[in-house]
Amino acid sequence: MKKIIMHIDVNNAFLSWTAVDLLNKGYKYDIRNSYAVIGGDESKRSGVVLARSTLCKKIGITTGEPLYLARKKCPVLKVYPPNYKLYEEMSNKLFQFLGKYTPDIEVYSIDECFINYTKVKKLYGDEIAFAYKLKEKIKKELGFTVNIGIGNNKLCAKMASDFKKPDMVHTLYMEEVERKMWPLPIENLFGIGRKTAPKMRELGINTIYDLAHADFQKMYKYFKNQAGKYIEAANGIGDDEVISEESAPKGISKSTTLPRDIANKQELYKVLEKIASNVAYLLRAEKKYAGVVAVIVRDKYFNNKTHQQKLKNPTNLTNDIIKVAKKLFDEVWEDEPIRLIGIRLDNLTDNCPYQMSLFEDIEKREKEEKLEKIVDDINQKFGEKAVKRASFVKKNNNDVV
Numbered sequence: 001m002k003k004i005i006m007h008i009d010v011n012n013a014f015l016s017w018t019a020v021d022l023l024n025k026g027y028k029y030d031i032r033n034s035y036a037v038i039g040g041d042e043s044k045r046s047g048v049v050l051a052r053s054t055l056c057k058k059i060g061i062t063t064g065e066p067l068y069l070a071r072k073k074c075p076v077l078k079v080y081p082p083n084y085k086l087y088e089e090m091s092n093k094l095f096q097f098l099g100k101y102t103p104d105i106e107v108y109s110i111d112e113c114f115i116n117y118t119k120v121k122k123l124y125g126d127e128i129a130f131a132y133k134l135k136e137k138i139k140k141e142l143g144f145t146v147n148i149g150i151g152n153n154k155l156c157a158k159m160a161s162d163f164k165k166p167d168m169v170h171t172l173y174m175e176e177v178e179r180k181m182w183p184l185p186i187e188n189l190f191g192i193g194r195k196t197a198p199k200m201r202e203l204g205i206n207t208i209y210d211l212a213h214a215d216f217q218k219m220y221k222y223f224k225n226q227a228g229k230y231i232e233a234a235n236g237i238g239d240d241e242v243i244s245e246e247s248a249p250k251g252i253s254k255s256t257t258l259p260r261d262i263a264n265k266q267e268l269y270k271v272l273e274k275i276a277s278n279v280a281y282l283l284r285a286e287k288k289y290a291g292v293v294a295v296i297v298r299d300k301y302f303n304n305k306t307h308q309q310k311l312k313n314p315t316n317l318t319n320d321i322i323k324v325a326k327k328l329f330d331e332v333w334e335d336e337p338i339r340l341i342g343i344r345l346d347n348l349t350d351n352c353p354y355q356m357s358l359f360e361d362i363e364k365r366e367k368e369e370k371l372e373k374i375v376d377d378i379n380q381k382f383g384e385k386a387v388k389r390a391s392f393v394k395k396n397n398n399d400v401v
Helices: 013-024 054-059 067-073 082-098 116-125 127-142 154-161 175-183 196-202 209-213 216-223 225-232 266-284 318-332 362-382
Strands: 005-010 036-041 048-053 078-080 103-110 112-116 147-153 169-172 251-264 289-299 304-315 337-347
Touching: 005 013, 005 082, 005 127, 005 154, 013 036, 013 048, 013 127, 036 067, 036 196, 048 067, 082 112, 082 127, 103 116, 103 318, 112 154, 127 147, 127 169, 147 154, 154 251, 169 175, 209 225, 216 225, 251 266, 251 289, 266 289, 266 304, 266 318, 266 337, 289 318, 304 318, 304 337, 318 337
Parallel strands: 036 078, 147 169
Antiparallel strands: 005 112, 005 147, 036 048, 103 112, 251 337, 289 304, 289 337
């Protein structure tokens, strides 16, 4: 039996959830049917549109646009402040509601998730009929609409849910990729970000069809190891494993919610270094080695991105993890402000069958391993902050680094 994956995406989540909350509190009209946006402090030029109504979309107001510019387009615009506590509550209600039907739910972001329908198809029947019933139940019981995409893997399900909105069910089975996906502009392919799309177009790749039929060697010159993944994605080939919290493999992870949204690469690098140092220390404390490093980022709109790499050699060295984490971050980051960043180490093993490169200095590596052990012993005896990496120490007139 082919896998059946569903992607459930709340339509205009922040605005919808704010509208539901206001209606429950006795508000006289539904702000979804008015010129309304969710936005930051309008008195500051840094305040931007986080979500906008359908009417606002029609007059050209865009997500991320400064509020003062949106106001120029629509003088009668109503701005409602974001309520992240409410959004978390509404998100939890949705996932708890879906949990009544299956435990195989992978939360992708605050307002979207994947469901592995394959295991429950015998229980609920045809996936399309079930999807229609499910979205109607969500609308009736929770008060907001969703799009549901259905495919044979997560990539196709995600692409399908992004077709015409709102309150729709779409399919993108493998046999439909050529007809439904290939004609779309390259920007529409899941995983092709704002930085990657212009590079593709410079190479003459304007549609998903173009990428699906691109020459790998030519692509490799520009996108390295990502080239193969991009071509596979354009052919509808993607990761089809839905990983729920209960079935997630045992690993070590740590994430940090930043005190403010950060868009400075060097600042984000420093946070990554601290997290890498922390998870590497925990890994060595368990006498384990990691075979996979993953970086998790969440932007100011609560969109989550995860990017991982399988290592040639399992490692527990801080510098190795930092190097891979920075590389993964560079590949996934689209210059958007980040509010949360994290690292996860998976495929843990008790030993490290190391394969040396011809260009590698084995003595240097052995010294690094010994140094890590010395630092761990000192920190274990005197506290985690007894010895810090030089890059963590803020330089000033009195600091020695």
